[in-house]
Amino acid sequence: MAVLFVWDLLQSRRRTAAASLQGAPGHVALAWAIILVILNLRLQVWLAALSGISLAEMYRRLPVWVVPSATLFLVLLVAVTTALTRSQVSISRSGKR
DSSP states (O other), rough: OOOHHHEEEEETTTTTTTHHHTTHHHHHHHHHHHHHHHHHHHHHHHHHHHTOOOOHHHHHOTTTTTTHHHHHHHHHHHHHHHHHHHHHHHHHHHTTO
């Protein structure tokens, strides 16, 4: 993520403020995607270490499919909310309500 920050910093010197803001949602989405991948891969290991139990015991208490399922639910919830919000914004901008 540090490399992406430096890359964007160097590229933003040539753009106006409005042009720089157009790419911001993509950068935020990429950062969240990286965070979700890391959480999916390491959450059960971290929880086992914090609880002081073995990884096998953590897998028994929290099955492997739970974390990816919760992540999928979260991503779908954000996508539906974003789609509904954008449709409301486009309706209100066109003057129809």
